[in-house]
Amino acid sequence: MKILVMEDDREAADYLKKAFAEAGHTAHVAGDGETGFALADAGDYDVMVVDRMMPRRDGLSVIAALRSRGNTTPVLILSALGEVDDRVTGLRAGGDDYLTKPYAFSELLARVEVLNRRASARESETVYRVGDLELDRLSHSIKRAGREITLQPREFRLLEYLMRHAGQVVTRTMLLENVWDYHFDPQTNVIDVHVSRLRGKIEKGFDKPILHTIRGAGYMLKGG
Amino acid sequence: MKILVMEDDREAADYLKKAFAEAGHTAHVAGDGETGFALADAGDYDVMVVDRMMPRRDGLSVIAALRSRGNTTPVLILSALGEVDDRVTGLRAGGDDYLTKPYAFSELLARVEVLNRRASARESETVYRVGDLELDRLSHSIKRAGREITLQPREFRLLEYLMRHAGQVVTRTMLLENVWDYHFDPQTNVIDVHVSRLRGKIEKGFDKPILHTIRGAGYMLKGG
DNA sequence: AGGGCTCCATGAAGATTCTCGTCATGGAAG
DNA sequence: CTTCCATGACGAGAATCTTCATGGAGCCCT
Numbered sequence A, B: 001m002k003i004l005v006m007e008d009d010r011e012a013a014d015y016l017k018k019a020f021a022e023a024g025h026t027a028h029v030a031g032d033g034e035t036g037f038a039l040a041d042a043g044d045y046d047v048m049v050v051d052r053m054m055p056r057r058d059g060l061s062v063i064a065a066l067r068s069r070g071n072t073t074p075v076l077i078l079s080a081l082g083e084v085d086d087r088v089t090g091l092r093a094g095g096d097d098y099l100t101k102p103y104a105f106s107e108l109l110a111r112v113e114v115l116n117r118r119a120s121a122r123e124s125e126t127v128y129r130v131g132d133l134e135l136d137r138l139s140h141s142i143k144r145a146g147r148e149i150t151l152q153p154r155e156f157r158l159l160e161y162l163m164r165h166a167g168q169v170v171t172r173t174m175l176l177e178n179v180w181d182y183h184f185d186p187q188t189n190v191i192d193v194h195v196s197r198l199r200g201k202i203e204k205g206f207d208k209p210i211l212h213t214i215r216g217a218g219y220m221l222k223g224g
Numbered sequence C: 001a002g003g004g005c006t007c008c009a010t011g012a013a014g015a016t017t018c019t020c021g022t023c024a025t026g027g028a029a030g
Numbered sequence D: 001c002t003t004c005c006a007t008g009a010c011g012a013g014a015a016t017c018t019t020c021a022t023g024g025a026g027c028c029c030t
Helices: A010-022 A033-042 A059-068 A084-092 A105-124 A153-164 A172-178 A190-202 B010-022 B033-042 B059-068 B084-092 B105-124 B153-164 B172-178 B190-202
Strands: A002-006 A026-030 A047-051 A075-079 A097-100 A127-130 A133-136 A141-144 A147-149 A211-214 A218-221 B002-006 B026-030 B047-051 B075-079 B097-100 B127-130 B133-136 B141-144 B147-149 B211-214 B218-221
Touching: A002 A010, A002 A033, A010 A026, A010 A105, A026 A033, A033 A059, A047 A059, A047 A105, A059 A075, A075 A105, A097 A105, A127 A153, A133 A153, A153 A172, A153 A190, A153 A218, A172 A190, A172 A218, A190 A211, B002 B010, B002 B033, B010 B026, B010 B105, B026 B033, B033 B059, B047 B059, B047 B105, B059 B075, B075 B105, B097 B105, B127 B153, B133 B153, B153 B172, B153 B190, B153 B218, B172 B190, B172 B218, B190 B211
Parallel strands: A002 A026, A002 A047, A047 A075, A075 A097, B002 B026, B002 B047, B047 B075, B075 B097
Antiparallel strands: A127 A133, A133 A141, A141 A147, A211 A218, B127 B133, B133 B141, B141 B147, B211 B218
């Protein structure tokens, strides 16, 4: 398992590197946000462990930037801030897990391994499921509650992306970069329109809403 | 493993049923071609063992009919005819293997198990490979000799079907039914045109031909 | 071996279909 | 009250799919 550790405290970083090595994993260390971003963007890591506060660029900003570039490597955020609000913003920024300092390495290790297992399971999975919604990447078919649904190409990509990130907020920027391949702001409401159309197909006629609006942030797919 | 045996010789059929049962498989028996066709079309068999000569409808015709309906269950043909030509016509009709009577059951069993293994491996496989040609059903991408190739939807379906049936003759009727969803003869050369375009993309610029024309029968994808 | 016939290959061109994105208005949320 | 989001309608553009027509290759029969 190949792990990227972003941590500015030299001592802590060395300790992590050593501990991961003992557990049979390979860890690279980045001492600041910029370096971390560069490494993450270039290298092919299984999991990232990111300290929230770092020089040159803070952890959340690095994560958000990576996410908007399509990087979906699981991230565990390390932070001294343990308030609920801090956790929420951390997870919203694209984190997959959040651990408060001080922590036990054994727990960190366990969580990191869970993240990796989940990710590799997801990759080979050909069918995504969220609630009673089902997307089969092989046959390109969508079903909700057993009923077949027909989507247009862009709608399909949109839903696929949302499903891959089910349970986490998906920002407009993420969608623009990964579903539209736009690397600029189109200054229109393209996304809104397509989300609306998608809703018309996957929600109209079914009881529970599944595609939620997070006002001021984006959208989130989440099934009961 | 669920096996369908089409064999009119009652004694031989009973023997096969028993022998398959002893090997841990379930075998159903059809005594004539029509019954066999009906069972095969309805049931969900892993492998079929088909006698070539049967009352009411001969084995090859049954196989061809099943194939044109999109049934891809592997078929092993049993026959007293052992000449090369007989084998060829048998395999061309849609057979996957051919065994001449008299045969040893152990060999039949082994061959049947190979057919099944191949089929089930193929189903979960998300990437097809024929020679240096590669089709990834997940990403919908095509590569030949490492070079990315762009196909249109219909071309993709066409190639996908050809690759799934690589090494065996694919008739126009099979293509019409499974790639075009036509259940009638369009009276035009739609297929030829698309095959031509496909060739233009997957053969032009590469050395070896890979999509072969079987005159009077159809096409066959086969890599060196 | 050659002529004739059938089958296949391929270029071009047209038309339909379908998708995508924009705009504008109305409504909900904070 | 202001900002953000939802949605209906519309228009334009693109792109794919077919069809047609011609030329070439293969096969068979004499």
